[in-house]
Amino acid sequence: MGDGPGSRQVTVEAAARRGPMLLEAVIGVGTNLELRATLQHLVDAATELTGATYGALGVIDPDRPERDRVTELFTARIDAAARARIGRLPCGNAGVLGALVRDPRPLRVADLTTDPRSCGMPDGHPEMHSFLGVPVLVRSEVFGNLYLAEKREGPFTAEDEQLVRVLAAQAGIAIGNALLYETARQRERWIEGTAAVTTALLSHEAPTDALMVVAEEARKLADAAAGVILQPTGDGGMEIVTASTHDDPGALVGTTIAPGSPVLEQLLGGEAVFVDDSATDPRMTTPVRSRFGPSMLLPLQSGGRLIGTLALPRTRGARGYTAVERQLATQFASGAALALVLADGRESRKRLAVFEDRDRIARDLHDLVIQRLFATGMMLESTRRRAQDAGGGGDAGVAETIGAAVDELESTIQEVRTAIFALQQPPADAPTSFRSKVLREAAGAAAVLGFQPSTRFTGAVDSLIGERAAARLLAALRRALTTASRRPRVSRIDIAVDAEAVLPDGRAGVRLTVSTDATAPGTSDATAPDTPVTSGTSDPGTPDTSGTLGTTETWQSPL
Numbered sequence: 001m002g003d004g005p006g007s008r009q010v011t012v013e014a015a016a017r018r019g020p021m022l023l024e025a026v027i028g029v030g031t032n033l034e035l036r037a038t039l040q041h042l043v044d045a046a047t048e049l050t051g052a053t054y055g056a057l058g059v060i061d062p063d064r065p066e067r068d069r070v071t072e073l074f075t076a077r078i079d080a081a082a083r084a085r086i087g088r089l090p091c092g093n094a095g096v097l098g099a100l101v102r103d104p105r106p107l108r109v110a111d112l113t114t115d116p117r118s119c120g121m122p123d124g125h126p127e128m129h130s131f132l133g134v135p136v137l138v139r140s141e142v143f144g145n146l147y148l149a150e151k152r153e154g155p156f157t158a159e160d161e162q163l164v165r166v167l168a169a170q171a172g173i174a175i176g177n178a179l180l181y182e183t184a185r186q187r188e189r190w191i192e193g194t195a196a197v198t199t200a201l202l203s204h205e206a207p208t209d210a211l212m213v214v215a216e217e218a219r220k221l222a223d224a225a226a227g228v229i230l231q232p233t234g235d236g237g238m239e240i241v242t243a244s245t246h247d248d249p250g251a252l253v254g255t256t257i258a259p260g261s262p263v264l265e266q267l268l269g270g271e272a273v274f275v276d277d278s279a280t281d282p283r284m285t286t287p288v289r290s291r292f293g294p295s296m297l298l299p300l301q302s303g304g305r306l307i308g309t310l311a312l313p314r315t316r317g318a319r320g321y322t323a324v325e326r327q328l329a330t331q332f333a334s335g336a337a338l339a340l341v342l343a344d345g346r347e348s349r350k351r352l353a354v355f356e357d358r359d360r361i362a363r364d365l366h367d368l369v370i371q372r373l374f375a376t377g378m379m380l381e382s383t384r385r386r387a388q389d390a391g392g393g394g395d396a397g398v399a400e401t402i403g404a405a406v407d408e409l410e411s412t413i414q415e416v417r418t419a420i421f422a423l424q425q426p427p428a429d430a431p432t433s434f435r436s437k438v439l440r441e442a443a444g445a446a447a448v449l450g451f452q453p454s455t456r457f458t459g460a461v462d463s464l465i466g467e468r469a470a471a472r473l474l475a476a477l478r479r480a481l482t483t484a485s486r487r488p489r490v491s492r493i494d495i496a497v498d499a500e501a502v503l504p505d506g507r508a509g510v511r512l513t514v515s516t517d518a519t520a521p522g523t524s525d526a527t528a529p530d531t532p533v534t535s536g537t538s539d540p541g542t543p544d545t546s547g548t549l550g551t552t553e554t555w556q557s558p559l
Contacts, residue, residue, distance in 0.1 A: 021049055022163055026170045035178040039074045039144075042136075042171045046146055047076040049167065050160045053150035054078055054126060057136070060101065060144050062323065070097075070144075072319055078126070096131060097147065104135035104142045106165060110155045132156040134164045138176045183324050190328040193221045194335040201343035209242065210343055214300075214310065214336045216244040222321075222329055224312040225292060228252060229300070230267070231308040235259055238267060238309065252288055261285045263297070267309045270299040272330055276320055278313055294320040298333035302341045310336070377409040410486065433462045434470045435497075438477065442495060445481040451491065453481070459499030465510050469557040473497075473512045476555045480514040484551075490518035499559070507558050515552040 025045035032038050039057055047055030055076035061069045099117050100107050109131040112118045128149040136143050146168055148156065197217050201210050211229045219227030226245035230238040236259040243249035257264050263283040266273050275281045278292040292313035300307040310333050314321075321329070384402040435457060446452040465473070477495065484493055494515040501511035 022166060025049055025167055029167070029171045030174040030177075032174075033178050033181040035175070035182045036074075038171070038174055038178045040076075042146070042167070042175075043074045043076045046148060046164055046167055049163055050132065050148055050156065051152050052132070052148040052156075053152060054128065054148070056147045058097065058145050058147065060142055061320070062141070062143075096133065097145070100133040100135065100145050100147075101142075104137075104145070106135075106161050107131075107133040108156050108158075108161055112149075126150070130155040132160060132164065134161070134168045136168045136175065137172045138179065139172075143172065143175055186324060186328055190221055190332050193217050194332050194339075197332075197336050198339040198342075201339045202346060210340055211242040211308070212244060214340065215242050218310055218312055218329070218332060218336070219244045221332065222296070222312045222325065223314070225315045225318075226252065226311075226313055228311040228313070229308050230257070230297075230311060232268060232306070236264075236268075237261075238264060240311075241308070255286050255288050257286055267297060267299065268306070270301045270306050272299060272326075272333075273297040274321065274326060277316075279316060292316065293318050296321055296326060296329055298330055300333055300337040300340065302334070302337040305341065307337055307340055373409050377406050380406050380409070407486075434465050434474075435461050437470070437474055438495065438497060441474065441477050441481060445485060445493070448485050449490070449493070453493035453495055455495045455497075457497050457499075461497055461499045461510070464499040464559055466559065469510060469559065472557060473510065473555060477512060477514065480553055484514070484516045484518070487516065487518040487551075490516050492517040501556065503556055503558060509556055509558045512555040513552060514554075518551065 025048070028045055029038060029042050032041060039059070043055045043057045046052070056078070057074040058070040059072040059074075061071045096107065096109060096112065096115065096117050109115050109118070111129045112131050113129060115131075130149065130151045132148040132151075134146045136146055146164060148160075148164065151160070197214055200213050215227035215229050217227075218224070226243055226247075226249075228240050228244075229242040231241050233239050233256065238257040240252050240255045243252040245252065257267075261283070263273055263285075273283070273296075275284060275295040275297070276293075278284045278289040278295045281289075284295075293316040295311060295313035298310045298312070300310055312329060380402050384398075384406075387398055387402070438457075439455060442453045442455055481493070484490055494513075496511075496513040496515075498511045498513075501509050503509040
């Protein structure tokens with residue numbers, strides 16, 4: 001196994017006898033820029049060139065200073081069933097493989113079963129005797145080791161060793177080119193992904209869930225099992241708020257990292273965390289960690305503001321993240337965080353513009369429309385008095401008409417004030433449930449009435465009341481509150497929604513009741529379309545700890 005004149009002579013003789021095979025193998029290894037295809041072709045070519053029964057290429061983890069761990073194993077002539085029986089990858093720091101890792105020079109063994117360095121052969125591993133190992137160097141650094149075993153015709157010879165060394169040297173150049181090509185492609189993909197996220201978040205039609213856009217794109221770029229966004233909680237922990245995964249994301253959303261977790265301090269401090277195996281790493285404490293293997297946890301922060309953490313876990317047994325992938329993912333997280341901040345600022349500016357426009361409209365309504373309506377009402381009231389004084393009572397019909405106009409103006413003023421209150425509500429606060437919509441109507445009336453109507457709900461109103469019934473009841477409630485606001489001396493309004501009511505025909509229904517402490521001049525005609533209505537006046541002598549209610553209006557509708 002030396003490098004003297006004898007070895008050079010063997011090389012020449014080997015090249016003369018098996019030169020065409022070697023040349024074909026070198027050409028085949030160097031013609032593909034896909035890294036994984038290049039590595040697999042190298043194993044296949046070396047196995048064929050030497051007549052070995054089995055071949056393998058173990059890729060050494062370049063991120064460990066010891067460089068003593070195999071991260072991937074490419075095999076030849078070992079089928080899936082045999083790989084399943086062998087189980088885990090060789091650790092690379094023991095046995096003959098470990099000897100080659102520690103001392104990266106060609107190694108030939110005539111019989112592994114008698115070599116004292118041979119150990120740690122797992123159950124189910126094929127029986128092997130002869131062995132040849134050759135390191136593969138890329139830019140003077142050990143990229144991996146080529147293992148050949150069980151030559152079909154006796155032990156491996158010096159000629160085999162020299163042929164494999166030539167092949168490994170040429171393969172090192174091809175692998176270096178493939179690494180550069182893959183790195184360039186990775187950078188291109190991550191840059192395009194960052195641009196896609198930025199474009200999506202800053203487009204005119206921004207997505208409703210910006211965090212999901214980031215998680216989904218990152219998961220695809222990192223070839224991860226899931227893309228997860230965590231955000232700080234009030235108790236000092238972190239919670240998964242968004243998850244993109246091939247499986248049900250509901251199993252991940254809501255999972256928390258409790259305060260005091262070893263990894264939490266790094267995450268809250270905006271520090272990236274890289275985990276080789278989430279299931280076994282003691283820093284990981286979440287209940288879902290057993291589902292995942294290698295993982296990256298990257299801070300989403302911009303300008304000192306921590307938005308959250310982007311986690312990209314892979315499945316158990318998957319290959320770990322390389323240094324290039326970690327760097328590119330970290331840069332993506334920084335770009336995505338900046339895009340999130342800019343998108344949030346853009347939405348804030350849009351909301352501010354809407355608020356300013358609404359404020360302007362509200363001021364115009366208050367300062368111009370209401371004042372003009374009020375002045376018109378005063379003029380009509382004065383005209384009615386003068387007409388009555390001039391004619392000793394005046395024309396009763398004219399006075400009645402003018403009074404009706406004054407009442408209509410007062411009603412219009414109340415409705416304009418209600419519109420002003422609605423304009424002052426943020427668009428983001430628009431309620432979605434029936435309960436919250438009732439509360440919003442009550443709050444809108446409070447701005448006009450000067451007091452807050454009371455509300456009471458019975459039953460699961462949000463889940464029982466359908467959209468059609470909800471729309472009718474809200475319309476009826478809106479009219480009832482408008483009518484009540486025009487009544488004199490009203491100081492109390494009670495709103496009751498009963499989703500467990502029973503209709504007169506025995507069907508399950510919902511009942512809306514609006515009660516006031518002011519007596520109506522007559523029976524109210526406020527109705528919800530196609531809805532049975534009852535209206536009446538409660539007994540004014542009925543005792544009530546909060547006051548006597550003068551008018552009660554009820555709407556009923558089937559569920």
